[in-house]
Amino acid sequence: MGGVGAPAETARRWQTVIGLEVHVELATRSKMFCRCSTAFGAPPNTQVCPVCLALPGSLPVPNRRAIELALRAALALRCEIDPDCRWDRKNYHYPDLPKGYQITQYARPLGRGGELTFAGAGGASRTVRIRRLHMEEDTGKSTHEGMPGGATGVDLNRAGVPLIEIVSEPDLRGPEDARLYLQALRLLLLYAGVSDVRMEEGSLRCDANVSLRPAGSSELGALVEIKNMNSFRSVQRALEYEEGRQAAALDAGERIARETRHWDERRGITFPSRSKEEAHDYRYFPEPDLGAVGLAPAFIEDTRRSLPELPADRQARYEALGLPGYDAGVLVADPALAAYFDRMLRAGAAAREGAALLSVELLGRLNAAGIGVDSPECRVHPEQLAALQGLIASGSISGKIAKDVLDEMLATGSDPSVVVQRKGLQQISDQGAIGEAARAAIAANPQSVADYRAGKKQAADFLVGQVMKATRGKANPGLVREAIARELG
Ligand code: ADP
Ligand code: ZN
Ligand code: MG
Numbered sequence: 001m002g003g004v005g006a007p008a009e010t011a012r013r014w015q016t017v018i019g020l021e022v023h024v025e026l027a028t029r030s031k032m033f034c035r036c037s038t039a040f041g042a043p044p045n046t047q048v049c050p051v052c053l054a055l056p057g058s059l060p061v062p063n064r065r066a067i068e069l070a071l072r073a074a075l076a077l078r079c080e081i082d083p084d085c086r087w088d089r090k091n092y093h094y095p096d097l098p099k100g101y102q103i104t105q106y107a108r109p110l111g112r113g114g115e116l117t118f119a120g121a122g123g124a125s126r127t128v129r130i131r132r133l134h135m136e137e138d139t140g141k142s143t144h145e146g147m148p149g150g151a152t153g154v155d156l157n158r159a160g161v162p163l164i165e166i167v168s169e170p171d172l173r174g175p176e177d178a179r180l181y182l183q184a185l186r187l188l189l190l191y192a193g194v195s196d197v198r199m200e201e202g203s204l205r206c207d208a209n210v211s212l213r214p215a216g217s218s219e220l221g222a223l224v225e226i227k228n229m230n231s232f233r234s235v236q237r238a239l240e241y242e243e244g245r246q247a248a249a250l251d252a253g254e255r256i257a258r259e260t261r262h263w264d265e266r267r268g269i270t271f272p273s274r275s276k277e278e279a280h281d282y283r284y285f286p287e288p289d290l291g292a293v294g295l296a297p298a299f300i301e302d303t304r305r306s307l308p309e310l311p312a313d314r315q316a317r318y319e320a321l322g323l324p325g326y327d328a329g330v331l332v333a334d335p336a337l338a339a340y341f342d343r344m345l346r347a348g349a350a351a352r353e354g355a356a357l358l359s360v361e362l363l364g365r366l367n368a369a370g371i372g373v374d375s376p377e378c379r380v381h382p383e384q385l386a387a388l389q390g391l392i393a394s395g396s397i398s399g400k401i402a403k404d405v406l407d408e409m410l411a412t413g414s415d416p417s418v419v420v421q422r423k424g425l426q427q428i429s430d431q432g433a434i435g436e437a438a439r440a441a442i443a444a445n446p447q448s449v450a451d452y453r454a455g456k457k458q459a460a461d462f463l464v465g466q467v468m469k470a471t472r473g474k475a476n477p478g479l480v481r482e483a484i485a486r487e488l489g
Contacts, residue, residue, distance in 0.1 A: 014212040014250060016243050017220060018178045019131075019170035022185060023163050024195045025138065025203040026069040031160035032137040033060030033103065038162075040201055044143070044155035052137075052160035054099035059289055066162035067293060069194040070110055070135045071303050073164055076192040076310055077130050079111025083295040085134075087287035092280055095154050096140040106284045109134035110164075110293070117312060118184030119329065121176040128181055129169040138163050164194075170209065170220060175239035179232050182206055187311050190335060199231055206235055211256070212246045222256045226270055228263045238263040242270050314338060321351035330359050336374035337363070343382030349389045357389050361406055379413035380406070388416040396420065397427050400473055429476045431483075434467070437475065438483035441466040452488055460484050 031038055034051035050058035074081055088106035114130030138161040140154050147153045166185065172178045186197045186204055197204040206229060211221035226242055229235045241263075246256050261270040309317070311332050318328035318341075331338050337358070344354045362385060363373070371377045388405060391397050397405060397420055408419045420426055428434060441463050442449055451459035460481075467480045 013215055014247050015215050015217070016174055016239075017170045017211050017213060017223075018172035018174070018239060019209045019223075020166075020168045020172070020178060020182060021207045021209070022166045022168075022182065023138075023205040024073070024166065024189060024197060026066050026162040026164065027193070027195050028063055028066045028069065028162055030063060032063050032066050032135070032162040033160060036160065040203075042157055044153065044157065047157040048159070053156065054101075060103065060287075062290065062293070063162060067135065067295075068299075068303060070133070070162070070164045071295065071300065072192045072307060073166070073189055073194045074111030074114065074133045075300075075304050076188050076194075076307060077111065077114035077116055077133060077166070079114035079130060079133050081111055081295065081300055082108055083297065083300065084108065084292045085110045085295075086292050087290040088284045089287050090136075090282045090284055092282055094139070095152060096142050096156075097159070098140070098154070098156070099159075102137060102139060103287055103290070104136035104165075105134035107286075108292075116168075116181065116185060116188065118181055120180050121174060123325070126172075126177060126181070128171040131167045131169050133164055133166050136163050136165060137161065170211075170223075175236045175243060178208060178239055179236040182235055183232055184311070187333065187335075191310050191314075192307060208235060208239055208242075210239055210242050210246070212243070212250060222258045224256065224258070224270075225260045226263055227260060227273070228265075230265065234263060234265055237268065238270055241268060245270070318351070318355075321345075323351055323355050327352075327355055327359065331355060336372060340373045340382050344386040344389070347383040347386035349386035350393060353393065354386060354389045357385060357392075357402075357406075361403060365406070365410060379411075380409045384409060384415055391416055391420065395427055395429060395476065397425055398473065398477065401425050401427065425474060427476050428471055428474050429479060431479065434475055434479050434483045435487070437467045437470055438463070438480065438487050441470065441484070442487055449488065460488065463488075 025038075028038060030036060031052055034049050036047045036049050036052055039047070051060055071081065085105055086108040087103050089101040090104045090106065091101045093100055109132045111133035112131070114133065115127050116130060117125060117127045120126035138158050140156040140159040143153045143155055144150070145153075168181070172181055186199075189195050189197050189204075195203055199205070208226045208229070209223045210226065211223040213219060213221040224242060224246070226238050229238050242261070249256060259272050262273040263270050315325075315328050315332045318331060319325055323331075331341050341355060341358055344358065345351065349357075358373075362380060366373060366378060369377075385406075388402055388409070391405075392399055392402050402416075404423075405416050405419045405425060408414065408423065409416060412419070414422075445463060445466060448459045448462050452463075463484045464477070464480050467475055467484070468477065
């Protein structure tokens with residue numbers, strides 16, 4: 001039996017249980033305990049100092065901004081905050097950690113008992129409990145690039161960069177849900193402004209724990225931890241592979257060993273790895289160089305109040321304005337798009353029609369041109385798009401003409417009313433003019449009139465089309481229809 005994808009019968013026999021451990025780099029300019037820069041991509045070992053190298057005599061000083069961002073994340077995830085949370089040392093030896101320990105939080109993490117609700121597979125609402133959220137410093141990175149004779153180099157620029165680790169309870173029940181949870185977590189942290197959460201650059205990293213248990217059982221099976229996934233898609237793929245592998249082994253009567261496995265993106269498999277995680281006693285102990293973090297209640301409350309509207313609330317607000325859930329989700333998934341839409345609303349746009357104009361018409365054109373709504377190259381401002389929606393709503397122009405107006409707005413940056421004036425695109429709603437055009441169409445198409453009288457009612461559609469053509473789409477289609485019907489008697 002192949003490893004990939006559990007057959008249906010097997011899927012009924014086993015339930016998949018997943019918990020994620022997510023590391024997120026905080027968007028600070030300097031490191032967690034020193035003033036070194038956190039900028040990504042500098043030449044190796046150019047952003048280091050005695051503190052992040054833990055040279056004798058150096059002392060760490062916590063970065064207040066990092067603590068504030070971690071607190072924002074913990075509050076956004078509805079964690080209980082421990083104002084007296086502490087620092088601990090996690091001791092191990094590894095080339096990317098020459099100082100021999102990492103400062104982290106073990107016994108007293110910043111946050112506990114949070115939760116994240118998101119739209120899971122098939123759109124069903126899911127809530128995952130957050131076991132803990134703690135602060136720590138990042139390690140360095142081993143590299144082989146540019147090293148002679150297969151030697152390993154160590155770049156310590158990343159050592160000491162502020163991180164949070166977010167550990168979920170094993171509440172996820174499938175690979176797709178795991179991916180959707182991770183994407184929802186990313187969006188939440190993006191809205192909360194704590195990180196740029198870029199998986200490709202490593203500012204969001206995920207280890208996935210997965211086990212299977214007999215369907216109906218409430219005990220947890222032996223877990224396998226998977227590492228080295230570099231995209232949301234690979235998190236799902238790795239878990240799907242692992243789910244199939246474990247099911248096949250269990251079906252064959254084997255036991256699952258608790259181990260760490262690496263995801264091989266190219267081959268699409270996981271393989272067991274000897275890693276620094278295993279066979280290790282980290283000998284955690286309180287960090288002797290640092291006191292308790294000491295968060296004043298007022299600081300916690302100020303931070304809570306400073307959080308912006310978060311994705312779930314924004315989704316609910318848009319739905320309350322009448323947007324279908326899917327459409328609201330498209331806007332919320334992109335903070336720049338949601339901000340654009342909010343400005344349209346403030347400028348008086350109708351929610352449903354405005355959202356359609358934005359996400360179908362404007363976004364379609366911008367995507368084709370590779371431009372973002374928040375880019376200066378996007379020459380249509382939210383207020384202008386709202387005004388365009390207003391012109392359609394008032395009947396000044398038809399929805400069809402609005403597309404041409406939008407093209408012109410994008411090209412020139414002009415207000416829609418200016419474009420309509422300049423190009424003479426006002427909708428013709430004048431009864432007299434429309435009646436005249438209807439009579440002209442009837443006079444020019446005797447065959448259609450004969451067809452109509454012979455009972456082919458669709459012939460009227462042709463005549464309506466002729467009037468629209470003659471007025472270059474500007475006639476009010478409803479009025480044209482009425483006029484044709486009237487003239488045909
Ligand atoms: P620790 O790493 O502190 O020893 P665990 O390994 O128990 O703690 O948990 C780490 C992560 O693994 C958590 O996200 C948790 O939800 C998840 N997890 C724990 N047990 C299981 C299991 N049997 N199956 C899947 N995930 C699990
Ligand atoms: Zn430093
Ligand atoms: Mg673990």
